[in-house]
Amino acid sequence: MSAKAENFAHTLIRSIRLVLDVEDVFSPELTLEDFLKLHGKNPEPPKYRVVNVEIVTCSEDNQPILVTECGGCPRFIRRFNGHISCKKILTIE
Numbered sequence: 650m651s652a653k654a655e656n657f658a659h660t661l662i663r664s665i666r667l668v669l670d671v672e673d674v675f676s677p678e679l680t681l682e683d684f685l686k687l688h689g690k691n692p693e694p695p696k697y698r699v700v701n702v703e704i705v706t707c708s709e710d711n712q713p714i715l716v717t718e719c720g721g722c723p724r725f726i727r728r729f730n731g732h733i734s735c736k737k738i739l740t741i742e
Contacts, residue, residue, distance in 0.1 A: 709722075
């Protein structure tokens with residue numbers, strides 16, 4: 650006999666700040682920390698743009714996923730306090 654019990658997974662959101670060179674499409678993206686080490690100064694607009702990318706590890710398949718994609722998952726509950734809360738289904742045999 651098997652039964653299903655619902656549990657909740659709370660996954661920490663990882664935030665990565667990337668620096669994009671909007672004037673040179675061949676320039677590689679750098680993390681803000683790497684940019685500061687390489688250039689010794691903060692990126693200044695209009696040449697550079699800093700974007701924030703938020704990712705989590707999916708509790709269902711352990712794959713990295715953008716936080717914005719979590720809202721489309723049927724197991725998604727909410728985003729709160731730097732975490733994503735999802736329903737996690739456990740099978741008990």
